[in-house]
Amino acid sequence: MERKARAAAESGVLLLVIAGILVALNALSALGVYKRFDLTKAERFKLSxxxxxxxxxxxxxxxxxxxxxxxxxxxxxxxxxxxxxxxxxxxxxxxxxxxxxxxxxxxxxxxxxxxxxxxxxxxxxxxxxxxxxxxxxxxxxxxxxxxxxxxxxxxxxxxxxxxxxxxxxxxxxxxxxxxxDIKHKVGVLTGHDEMKLTEANLVPAQLGKPSMQDILVKNFPFYSFQDVDLKNGDNAIDESLDGLVITQPGKDLSEKELRRIDEFLLKGKSLAIFASAVNVKANDASMNATLATHGLEKLLEGYGIELKKEVVLDFGRAFTVNMLTQGGIAAKRFPQLLTVQDDPRFTGDEALLDASFPAFFRMTDLAVPFASPLVLHADKQPDATVRAIARSSPNANAVGGDSVDLKPFQNWATLRKKGALAQYAIAASVEGTLKTAFPSGDKQGIETPEKSAKPARLFILASSQFLANPFARAGNAPDMGQMGMMMPQMGGDEQLQQLAQPYAQQAITQTILSFKNTLDWLGGDSELLAVSAKILNEAPLVYGEVSKPNIDFENETEEQLKKRDEEMKAARKTTQNKVQWLLILGIPLLFSLYGVYRWRSRLAARENVSLA
Known part of the structure; x- marks a missing residue:
């Protein structure tokens, strides 16, 4: 009895101590004295x-x-x-x-x-x-x-x-x-019929006419954009620029112009290229692409990046839109538009998206339209780091030729079977002390050192319309000036404009944020990337039991592919249910069983106590 009384007294004191601690913690919290611990991947609940x-x-x-x-x-x-x-x-x-x-x-x-x-x-x-x-x-x-x-x-x-x-x-x-009076000036190459940042190509015309540059200048006015016209190489690039951006050209760059870009980069500057070999004209609803690299391949080759004159069609991670059809809602795939995801099931040289690279920092997915393959030759830049930072899925192929039909609704079976399915790099970076891209040949009056004076940086996303909405760009009617303002919904391709809306909803926010991150990277403000990541949604859970897709895209029909999709969704749903019920019932049940075990152990110990 004495032992029981002592145990009861000790338990009472312990409960009083715990209650006192809880009261004290609540009092401190009410006074504003507390500490939060943020364990989220994006550090959402603490200052970056x-x-x-x-x-x-x-x-x-x-x-x-x-x-x-x-x-x-x-x-x-x-x-x-x-x-x-x-x-x-x-x-x-x-x-x-x-x-x-x-x-x-x-x-x-x-x-x-x-x-x-x-x-x-x-x-x-x-x-x-x-x-x-x-x-x-x-x-x-x-x-x-x-x-x-x-x-x-x-x-x-x-x-x-x-x-x-x-x-x-x-x-x-x-x-x-x-x-x-702090300036952030970014140069944008002009003079080659480039896809301009001022184009109103982000949404279907009936929803307005925003452009990439308008959105950035309005929301982030600390950036200013300066046109850079090289005048066939006679003009050098302004050294006061934070960096240079090259968007998809429509005409060839001369070698002298390429040497001017090399000259700029060798001064320790930064260059970002958003271009591929896939040229799809604005307001062309046929979306028939001509394949041409417009001289960029000569510049990139010198830095250890080979730009292939091909288009990547990704049948494993195609951009998908749910559409209303006669048979109900159906998922329509567009393999000419890649969905590149940060999927931890793909690692090492198979990684789909390097979410540690500034342009893609902590992003979960990106839409990459009209991509071309990149082949890396790191030996050409021994004093720099050359790496792929975005890839297609392993179920993609690269189609060459002079032109390729990329209209949205077509039977992709023929193009799908052209060549063996493989994985392709579609974005790459080169950082470090760079060797000139033009070590030999006629310098054309442009003197450059053999190596950059200080570390320089190059980033290429081999996508001709990453900075646009490809459905809106092809489906909107040409700008008709004052008449277009009076009748804003006149002209254009209705089907493409319908597709442009879900594309804008699913992809454009990430596109804008990725470009903003690229501008920060050009200007050396990479510390603010973690802040930008907080506007994104949390990354979805990846369940290890749901393995990487292993689909025979070469031989399976559309119906079989659809069935595969349903099987993957069912497997994911099953795993989600298992995790859900484990959290709801499993863990509490384990605690309960442990409590019963401890209770029974104490009873057994008391029964074996000797009073000798």
Missing amino acids: KGSANLVHDMKQTMKVDFYVTKGLPKLDAFVRDLRDLLQEYKDASGGKFDYTIIEAKDEEQKKAAKEAGLRETPFGEASATEEKAAVTMGFMGLVLKYGSEKDTLPYLDPSNTSGLEFWITNKIREIRDKAD
């Missing part, structure tokens, strides 16, 4: 190193007024989360970032918020227990002041917390660059 360094390295102090509306559970939770994020900026800044929370209740505060550029917005929230909703008017935005500059994030949506750090950090960067 790039954001921390940005505010820490500011020359002046930034003041932020955080206008909030409270009173509803969702609003209160959002305010708390954003306050925590702002506090992390403050803690990392070394005294160069501070914020004030303002709940605009009186007319004077509301007037100040409106004059600063914030929008008064209705906020509503339905009751979970009663058939009614609460509505209130107020503000939810930031006013940022740095030096002589002032700007706002006029409205933050409490129902969408993803990407908050992304938009705040980019706004901080924008204001800082204006006040401190």
